[in-house]
Amino acid sequence: MEEWVGFKWHEYITRQAVGEFPEHAVHLKDEARTLGVLFRALGGDPALSLVTAEPRHFRTRRRFLQKLAGTHKKFELAWRDEQSLRLPERLALFPSKPVNRDLYLWLAALASLGELTDSDWLTGNQAMVQTLLIKWPGLEPVYQRLVRHTLQWRPDPTTLPPAEGRRERAIRQALIDPGSVETLPRAESDPWPVVIWLYPTTTPGKANGRTTGDDEVTSTPGGLAKKRKRRRAERVDAFDKDQGLMLFRLESLFSWSEFIPVDRAGDDTEEEDADAVADDMDMISVSEDRREASSAIKFDLDLPSEENDDLHLGPGIHLPEWDWRSQSYRERFCCLQPMLSKDSVPTRLPNHLSRPAMRLRRQFSALKPLRQWERRQTEGEELDLDACMEREVQHRRGIGVIDQKLFRRCKQNQRDLACLILADISMSTDTFINNTQRVIEIARDGLQLLSEALQASRDPFAIFAFSSRRRDHVRFHHIKSFDEPYNDISRGRIQALEPGYYTRMGAAIRQATRLLKGRHEHQKILLLLTDGKPNDLDLYEGRYGVEDTRMAVQEANKAGLTPFCVTIDDDASEYLPYIFGSNQFVVIKDPAQLPLQLPKLYMNLTR
Incomplete structure (x- = not known):
């Protein structure tokens, strides 16, 4: 009974102190598509992800009820950087759902003009508001409506100390008449947040109290990336592993602090409760403790020894990589290693594929030369x-x-086309679909059936597979070249494919483009099969990998090729339109149907 009364009391006090209108709340996940379209239509960077913003700490002057409830110490505010546009996960500040929705639209429109730094927060926001209203005068009524509600939400200057009151009046003047205020009067506490302005970018993972970032966010026009909030971080010298849980008694209050040893450079395993623990923590402590040598050398052991590895075909091929930050190529940055499986043995078509293969051969034989x-x-x-x-x-x-x-x-009378099939065999293909079949097994069946169909149509085709471990080891597996016949040897190489490593997609697409450019056929198709987005252990995560892959696809288009991506990733619609274009990819909702869908997709693509 005591606990129930305490819980209800806490719930009541918090609800009174927050001062929000939950019945008029608007959620980012429901507005993401509209906001993405608006942001890009107004000239925003199409590569930016739409992500939920993490709370920022403010030392504002709080009322007694707010202190009692422990609220108004953190606020979710809008900001953007070179990676993403971050907006509050939920808006319920105003007593009107349309006005709360207008706030989302206004913030997305304002962010389309660029990002801010600490030095120009006041003048920069005023200038951006003026520019936006001049450029898009139809937003003037929206802005005026938001200003009226914002002024009602903000503290009354007459109730504040003199210095803070002067500062609050200056902020109100800047909202009512953008461009009229150049500096803010100084005060001891932080000003009450301006919810209709953007805030500066937080610098990831630097000094104490700063925030640490996550580069793995992606979204499309209208797509909302998964909730991956940045966390406040502090740097410490080392942790004592024996002190994973600390609790101390201060009268009858307990404080909990979780410690998870995460060695990003040497350990890529996932902690089962890591996400839940991170959500509960206000600050994440980062240490450079490298005492465990076994963890530090784990990834070096991932690569097989020379005698156990597949055959290396030549010394390797050096390829460039696109660095979107400098908007230039890094020449000879990646080393692509052509490989041939030495464990493969000639194999007949698996029995469970015999009947669908026979049906496909009959269908595709109608396309063979007459x-x-x-x-x-x-x-x-x-x-x-x-x-x-x-x-x-x-x-x-x-x-x-x-x-x-x-x-x-x-x-x-033959079709003048050639097709190169490029299959992703990274470690993610080792996962199970419906706890019955691995992704790599589905991919093998798909390659087998598509090959049987192309053999019947007599279209020239080649098959390669790829994976990677950093830029100096991009594995490019040879299965069948254009000049080789499709036979039991090729089938054996397909069956020998095993998952491993990561997905440096740009380098693999560039090598496939080189091979296709040497063909004399008029139509050249690059068919990519994958189950996830580009990534690798080094800097090839997040926007860097997406931008490099996008540039590789553009190079293929300029070379006269037709790149097309087939994926089973449920989140592919968040990043593939930006990489391949809206009409150059397809998402297979049921991965088990991939083997039967591939030949149909090929026929529609080449019809």
Whole structure:
């Protein structure tokens, strides 16, 4: 009973202190699509992700009820950086749902103009508001409505100490008449947050009290990236592993602090409760404790020894990589290693694929080349008897001009196209679908059935697979080249594919582009099969990998190729439109259907 009363009392006090209107709340996940479209339509960077913002700490002057409830120490505010646009997860500040929604729209529109720094927060926001209203005057009523509600939400200057009151009046003047205030009067506490302005970027992982960032966020126009908030961080010398849980008694209050040893450079395993623990922590402590040598060398042991690895075909191929930060290529930055499985053995088509393969061969055999005779040619393999008879008749009738096209020749009526299939075999393909079948097994079946179909249509095709471990080891597995026949040897190489390592997609696409550019066919298709976004152990995570892959796709388009991506990633619609374009990818909702869907997709793509 005591606990129930305490809980209800806490709930009541918090609700009274927060001063929000939960019945008029608007959530970012419901507005993400509209906000993404608006942001990019107004000129915002299309590569930015739409992500929920983490709370920022403020030393504001709080009322007694707010101190009692422990609220108003942290606020979710809008800001953007080179990686993402971050907006509050939920807005319920105003007693009107349309006004709360307008606040989301206004913040997205304001962020489309750029980001802010600490030095220009006041003047920068005023200038951005002026620019936005001049550029898009239709937003003027929205802004005025938001200003009215914001002024009602903010503290009354007359109730504040003199210095803070002067500062609050200056902020109100800047909201009402943007551009009229150049500096803010000094005061001891922080000013009450301005919810309709942007805030400066937080610097990831530096000094104490700063925030540490997560680069793995992606979204499309209208897509909302998964909730990955930045955390406040402090740097400490080392942890004592024996003190994973600390509790102390201060009268009857307990404080809990969790410690999870995470060695990012040497350990990539996932802690089961890491996300839940991080959500409960206000500050994450980072240490450079490297006492465990076994963890430090773990990844070096991931690569097989020379005698146990696949065969290396040559010394390796050096390829460039696109650095979006400097907007330039890093020449010879990646080393791609062509490889050939030495454990593969010639294998017949698996029994469970025999029936669908037979059906596909019948369907695709209708596309194979047909011999057709072209009549009345000036030269050819045989005389055209009909043309010769007509010439003799013309000669006997004394016609002056006689047709000299007396031959016929045989022409192959074939489709002028070539296809290179590039399969992602990173470690993520080792996961299970519905606890019955691994992704790599589904991918193998898909490659087998598509190969059977292409063999029946006699379209030239090649198959390669790729994975990576940092930029100096991009593995490019040879399965079938354009010049090789598709037979039991190729089938054995497909069956020998095993998952491992990471997904440096840009380098693999560049090598596939080089191979396809050497073909003489008019239509050249680069078909990519994957189950996730580009990533690797080094800097190839987040926007860096996405931008490099996007540039590699653009290079393929400029070379006259048709790149097309087939994926089973549920989140692919958050990043593939930016990489491949809206019409150059497809998401297979049911991964188990991939083997049967691949030939159909190929037929529609080449029709």
